[in-house]
Amino acid sequence: MKQFQCQSCGSTVFFRNSSCLSCGAKLGYSPDHDAMFALEPVETDAAQGDGRKQWQAFAGPRFHFCANADHGVCNWLISVEDEQMFCRSCRHNQLAPDLSIEGNLARWQRLEQAKQHLFYSLIRWRLPTPTLADGVSEPLVFDLIADVQTDSGVQRIYTGHDAGRITINIAEADDDERERRRVGMGEPYRTLLGHFRHEIGHYYWDILVRDGQMLNEFRNLFGDEREDYGAALRRHHAEGAPPEWPGSFISAYATTHPWEDFAETFAHHIHIVDTLETAHVLGLKIDARAVHDDALKTDVAFDAYRVADFDEIVAAWTPVSVALNSLTRSLGQQDAYPFVLSRVIVEKLDFIHRLIRAQQADTAPVAA
Ligand SMILES: [Zn+2]
Ligand SMILES: [Zn+2]
Ligand SMILES: [Zn+2]
Incomplete structure (x- = not known):
């Protein structure tokens, strides 16, 4: 992972920061530029653009934030010319955690941080990441979901991959639960990021090895x-x-x-x-x-x-x-x-x- 700098004050900032801890500038990551930008809001007249708030990088391009920035789970940017509502990581989400359940917003934040870190690598390598909208036979889709309580008991959700669909059980975002599973299975290493990097391996086996x-x-x-x-x-x-x-x-x-x-x-x-x-x-x-x-x-x-x-x-x-x-x-x-x-x-x-x-x-x- 690269190191990043706030263009407003020069301080070191990190991939997951949405504001600079030194000067308070708003920050966003642009995967298209592989760069973190310090941003100022742009006053746009209501008739201009598509009504979404615009942000201007210091002496640089204009962006929207990913729609998931509204939930505080994403700091990725989309160029103003791009009609996408979601960034290059979030646009692959199919099922997101149920935010009416206490604790799920914090779990979702940790999951998206790990997923963004995964996408950072995929973009660096220019690995294919087709979405549902691309009309390919195996688009890359993520379901970030929990076990389901039904009348007849608990329906278990297993972390895994099936034909482009990666499912992560969001209980893995809880340190106590993940550590319990790690010890129970005798594993020396179990992290959220590791889950994402493992499951994407299955996906690339399909499209790069099998095919x-x-x-x-x-x-x-x-x-x-x-x-x-x-x-x-x-x-x-x-x-x-x-x-x-x-x-x-x-x-x-x-x-x-x-x-x-x-x-x-x-x-x-x-x-x-x-x-x-x-x-x-x-x-x-x-x-x-x-x-x-x-x-x-x-x-x-x-x-x-x-x-x-x-x-x-x-x-x-x-x-x-x-x-x-x-x-x-x-x-x-x-x-x-x-x-x-x-x-x-x-x-x-x-x-x-x-x-x-x-x-x-x-x-x-x-x-x-
Ligand atoms: Zn700063
Ligand atoms: Zn996003
Ligand atoms: Zn596996």
């Missing part, structure tokens, strides 16, 4: 996805992962089925690239003084979203993840990145890196 040129290579690396998924899931829940899993899989859950392995690995690819971008823009340099080990040195001299060679990314990620975990342990926190990358896992990550870069060739770069 693409790399299906055979996928099967060689991840296994044959024609294996019965339901039976694989039941086996995983009954028996757990085989003991030797860490040599070939990023997580125990990834052993369930080649689809889950791909989705887990896809999520990690985003974790690594986005965290390395943050390290790069911060000018982070790792050079362990007590350890004379070149594998633990990096100055992250590149933007990981633009690097062709995945080995370069791994070479920087190793020292950065070691440093991250050392720092969080010093704070008495759990490891920030509780995973080990084996050679096989790196090959799978490299496959995903090449898959993403191969589809970029067909699309125009995002405006700088």
